[in-house]
Amino acid sequence: MESASELIDAKIEALGDWRGAMLAKVRALIHKADTEIVETWKWRGVPVFEHAGIVCTGETYKSVVKLTFAKGAALKDPAGLFNSSLEGNVRRAIDLREGEVVNEKALVELVRAAVALNIAGKAKVAAKKVAKKSLRTAK
Numbered sequence: 001m002e003s004a005s006e007l008i009d010a011k012i013e014a015l016g017d018w019r020g021a022m023l024a025k026v027r028a029l030i031h032k033a034d035t036e037i038v039e040t041w042k043w044r045g046v047p048v049f050e051h052a053g054i055v056c057t058g059e060t061y062k063s064v065v066k067l068t069f070a071k072g073a074a075l076k077d078p079a080g081l082f083n084s085s086l087e088g089n090v091r092r093a094i095d096l097r098e099g100e101v102v103n104e105k106a107l108v109e110l111v112r113a114a115v116a117l118n119i120a121g122k123a124k125v126a127a128k129k130v131a132k133k134s135l136r137t138a139k
Contacts, residue, residue, distance in 0.1 A: 004041040004048075008058075011047065015060060018098045022065040023047070023058050026096070029104055030056070033111035052118035055111060064095040075113050079106030 047058040054070040072092025084093035
């Protein structure tokens with residue numbers, strides 16, 4: 001069985017066009033933003049980038065490479081990268097089209113913010129569990 005990283009490599013190669021090159025580029029930027037990103041493969045072949053939860057997905061369509069941030073609505077986006085799925089309460093996406101130049105610095109910052117949000121959420125859940133356990137043992 002192939003690893004998720006191998007499946008993503010194969011997908012990039014199979015695309016063989018600008019979409020594969022774009023997915024490879026944003027993948028590299030995601031890893032540049034956070035060296036602890038884990039690649040997974042979900043939902044019938046969608047590359048997923050995770051750290052303390054899903055950071056973003058890297059979907060490919062005929063006319064766009066779509067980076068969907070799982071908690072994008074909670075992230076500040078001063079560079080205005082989010083240009084899709086703006087009506088949702090949770091997710092936000094970046095649609096990248098052929099020939100577009102990626103704002104690398106802004107994307108790296110957005111990935112780092114998404115990771116920080118995931119880590120903060122995990123810490124909050126852990127703190128609540130400790131508090132509940134302390135209450136039970138104090139009784």
